[in-house]
Amino acid sequence: MKDLINQIEDIGCKVSPNYPMKKYTWLRVGGDADFVVEPNSNDEFISLLNVLSKSNVPWVVLGEGSNTIVYDKGISGVVISTKKLKKVEIIEETKVLAESGAILGAILNKTIKAGLTGFEFAAGIPGTVGGGIFMNAGANNGEIKDVVDTVWIWLDGKEISIKRSEINFEYRKSNLPEGSVVTKALFNLKHGESNKSEQNVKEYMTKRNSTQPIKMSNTGSIFKNLPDIAAGQLIEELGLKGFSIGGAQFSDLHANFIVNTGHAKASDVLELIEKAKNEALSKRGIKLETEVRVIGNKEK
Numbered sequence: 001m002k003d004l005i006n007q008i009e010d011i012g013c014k015v016s017p018n019y020p021m022k023k024y025t026w027l028r029v030g031g032d033a034d035f036v037v038e039p040n041s042n043d044e045f046i047s048l049l050n051v052l053s054k055s056n057v058p059w060v061v062l063g064e065g066s067n068t069i070v071y072d073k074g075i076s077g078v079v080i081s082t083k084k085l086k087k088v089e090i091i092e093e094t095k096v097l098a099e100s101g102a103i104l105g106a107i108l109n110k111t112i113k114a115g116l117t118g119f120e121f122a123a124g125i126p127g128t129v130g131g132g133i134f135m136n137a138g139a140n141n142g143e144i145k146d147v148v149d150t151v152w153i154w155l156d157g158k159e160i161s162i163k164r165s166e167i168n169f170e171y172r173k174s175n176l177p178e179g180s181v182v183t184k185a186l187f188n189l190k191h192g193e194s195n196k197s198e199q200n201v202k203e204y205m206t207k208r209n210s211t212q213p214i215k216m217s218n219t220g221s222i223f224k225n226l227p228d229i230a231a232g233q234l235i236e237e238l239g240l241k242g243f244s245i246g247g248a249q250f251s252d253l254h255a256n257f258i259v260n261t262g263h264a265k266a267s268d269v270l271e272l273i274e275k276a277k278n279e280a281l282s283k284r285g286i287k288l289e290t291e292v293r294v295i296g297n298k299e300k
């Protein structure tokens with residue numbers, strides 16, 4: 001392990017040992033990662049992926065950690081954080097080239113200022129380009145797939161580009177090749193009117209702020225909506241809105257959000273998830289699927 005860490009530091013990346021993942025993720029739960037490593041540039045990112053993929057140490061890539069829950073027993077191995085890979089460039093008038101760690105909200109602000117429209121769907125989604133593409137993030141009647149032109153991925157030691165038409169996006173799913181890592185993306189927007197876009201974003205945010213528990217730590221929607229019923233409505237109908245285990249609670253504002261009321265453990269959150277899944281199946285015959293990703297060392 002020491003050799004590997006030396007190799008990673010030689011690339012130029014910052015290495016933080018025993019990193020508390022409750023400080024990293026939006027829900028503020030979970031144990032420590034053995035190491036969090038932050039590349040400073042896309043070249044460092046690629047070199048790091050090449051080094052780690054040749055080692056036998058497990059690794060995972062995270063953006064903002066806004067859709068991720070880490071088990072209380074933490075993460076063995078390396079978390080690659082894309083938080084420093086934030087470059088966003090407007091090219092050819094209406095196209096946007098963004099690194100994997102660029103925040104969706106920052107792209108939204110930059111493009112509105114430049115008189116471009118198309119990224120308004122992302123208002124209020126706190127993730128990055130990498131996490132957003134991996135999850136096909138969406139809101140406000142749009143999804144990231146609607147504006148993606150090209151995605152660059154690292155796969156098996158090479159950075160390659162994939163056109164939008166070759167990516168089979170689904171609801172909160174990108175179906176990118178197994179093991180691939182998003183390194184950057186090109187988005188296709190249109191000329192628009194800044195005032196109109198700003199007004200739309202204001203309306204989206206007003207709605208979000210009044211219907212979602214934005215003042216408490218949460219991780220967005222816990223379950224995917226179902227074709228016939230929104231997950232929040234189902235949880236409410238099961239009588240679980242406001243129900244809590246330990247420090248985790250199905251929000252009494254929006255039942256598809258779990259909030260950390262102060263000292264939640266990942267196990268509290270996961271118990272709530274299991275309870276909703278079991279009750280949905282036994283009482284309504286419905287199989288709930290989580291939207292949120294759970295990573296790390298599973299409890300025994």
Ligand SMILES: Cc1cc2nc3c(=O)[nH]c(=O)nc-3n(C[C@H](O)[C@H](O)[C@H](O)COP(=O)(O)OP(=O)(O)OC[C@H]3O[C@@H](n4cnc5c(N)ncnc54)[C@H](O)[C@@H]3O)c2cc1C
Nearest residue numbers: 063064065066067068127128130131132137138139182220
């Ligand atoms: C308050 C709040 C509101 C939210 N609202 C919405 C919403 O309206 N719509 C919506 O869709 N989501 C929403 N989310 C969820 C979340 O913001 C999105 O899923 C977002 O796209 C996740 O991005 P991230 O960078 O935080 O991903 P992370 O949580 O860091 O990672 C999520 C997954 O993506 C993978 N990943 C991350 N970066 C890469 C990369 N470079 N290459 C390959 N895989 C990668 C990770 O391994 C992980 O499996 C919300 C979350 C919160 C906390």
